[in-house]
Amino acid sequence: MDKILNKKKIILIIGGGIAAYKSLDLIRLLKKQECEIKVVLTESGKKFVTPLSVTSLSQNKVYQDIFDSENEAEMDHISLSRWCDIILFAPITANSMAKLASGKADDLASTLILASNKQVILAPAMNVRMWHHKSTQINFHKLLDDFGYLNIGPFIGEMACGEYGEGIMASPNEIFEFIKEYFTERNLVKNLNLKALVTAGPTKEYLDPIRFITNNSTGKQGYEIARSLAKFGVDTTLISGPSKLKKPENVNIIRVETTNQMFDETKKILPVDIAVCAAAVSDFKPEKYEKNKIKKDTINLNLKRNVDILEFLSKNNQQRPKLVVGFAAETENLEEFSRKKIHSKYCDWIVANDVSNPEIGFGSDYNEVSIIMKSGGLEKLEKNTKSYVANTLVNKIINHFVQ
């Protein structure tokens, strides 16, 4: 028996589709490893597998209806969603993905997912045309990129309807291996006890009580990185400049205004294993702060350099984080300037983005970046949501530590 899966609590939602029968075999595989499984059968799932066969295999009762009075006292959708370690939806149909993507909650499956903060894993299964339909693809990518759900499959093969193409649900073995790998990775991260610091947002450099120098950064990319690190179980602190964004779940947040405050808070939380400096820190601040409002005929704006937080972290011999990741906001010669920054700031990786393109960068929900390594490697990510960019970067960071 594999210890990784032992006593793991899994909610398996079986949706409608010929592939539903495969989930019965998956229950058997997971039970063999002493997983605890509670199965939710959707209305259309019931057309393909019977509650009796599910009960016999899972050795638990089957959850079917959100208003099931029998379940009410013992376990409603809220406690069901709190009970589990992961939620696996296999097979999930195009219709269920559309529901989840729009936040609709009209049955037990969609309600418990909406009420949960646990990792959701999807194993889609449908006809090839349905799978490739634009609306299905938009919903699927929204679930992955914006909500952070994971997927296994669908794969290419011959379908029950006789057509051939992408839309086949992963096999019980493939799903089983996927879940095992998921928990193995989380276990490793847990044992590593990683601590991370993320800086995000702009800074404000005051000239007098009411005027300041700042920039257009909203903090979106940094917040998404902190959210993603926390999801992996990394103890994450986000030091944020002025930003309207909400605190990501399970992240410690410290809100600051000026670069000096960001710097002071950074020093306080060292040592950390990972530092991601995503903040658009102001390079300059007024040489002098006037405590009263400056009169227009006396204005004299002299600037001086601000402390560089990224450089401080990288050059900190006593408490240097094991991995220091900086960002490079450039409007020209992206790769060349970013490589120079790696060397001048002594960091390990630079996430380079072109801030001259209004469709990406500051304020946009999208980003297009290259992750450039000190060792010479470069990974270009096509334009995608900032949460996708964050998840990809964090996956890379985690792999760096677990290898």
Ligand code: CTP
């Ligand atoms: N950074 C920092 N502290 C500063 C300035 C920048 O920590 N005082 C960090 C940013 O968070 C980012 C990286 O340094 O991770 C690069 O920022 P960027 O604005 O692209 O570069 P600069 O150092 O400001 O250089 P330049 O303006 O010449 O491009």
